[in-house]
Amino acid sequence: MPKQFDAPVLNQLNTREEIQIETQSATGRTHRTTVWVVAVDNDEYVRSLRGRSGRWYREITENPQGAIQVDGRRLSVRAIPITDPATITRVNNAYLQKYRNSPDVKSMVREETLPTTLRLEPA
Numbered sequence: 317m318p319k320q321f322d323a324p325v326l327n328q329l330n331t332r333e334e335i336q337i338e339t340q341s342a343t344g345r346t347h348r349t350t351v352w353v354v355a356v357d358n359d360e361y362v363r364s365l366r367g368r369s370g371r372w373y374r375e376i377t378e379n380p381q382g383a384i385q386v387d388g389r390r391l392s393v394r395a396i397p398i399t400d401p402a403t404i405t406r407v408n409n410a411y412l413q414k415y416r417n418s419p420d421v422k423s424m425v426r427e428e429t430l431p432t433t434l435r436l437e438p439a
Contacts, residue, residue: 319437320358321391328386330355333415336385337362337393339375347372348385352424353436354410360436361398361407365420367428381439392439404433 321329329335336348349372351362364370376382380395398404408425415421423429 319394321360321438325386325391325438326355326358326360329353329360332386337372337376338383338385338390339372340379340382341375342378347375352411352415353384354407354414356403356406356410361410362395362434362436363407363411363424363429364432365423365429367426367432370432373432373434376434384436393436394439395434395436398433398435399431404430407433 320326332353334350335353337351338346338348340346349370351364351372354361364373366373368374376395377397381392382395383390383392385391398407408430411424412421415424
């Protein structure tokens with residue numbers, strides 16, 4: 317069973333339009349990138365807008381330990397790749413619902429972004 321964030325953190329993540337994800341390069345350099353986060357059944361998911369070519373995505377798949385910044389707090393996370401088609405569809409629906417007023421939401425549900433679906437769990 318996946319680890320989940322506690323209720324206050326889930327609430328913060330679910331009400332934020334954007335969060336910062338912190339990753340590390342192979343040389344140890346830390347990068348922060350703004351990402352959209354969505355919830356499905358109390359699990360938090362992110363995707364790379366640039367597909368597999370996104371730097372933060374490449375870094376976190378090489379080293380799944382990272383962090384997120386939420387309301388000035390740094391929370392350690394582990395990124396878990398998601399390949400289950402049903403979960404990916406549910407994440408699509410969560411993006412389309414949460415960001416429905418954004419003209420950019422369609423970019424997050426393109427075929428090339430689907431394989432970059434990651435579940436974030438507390439580390």
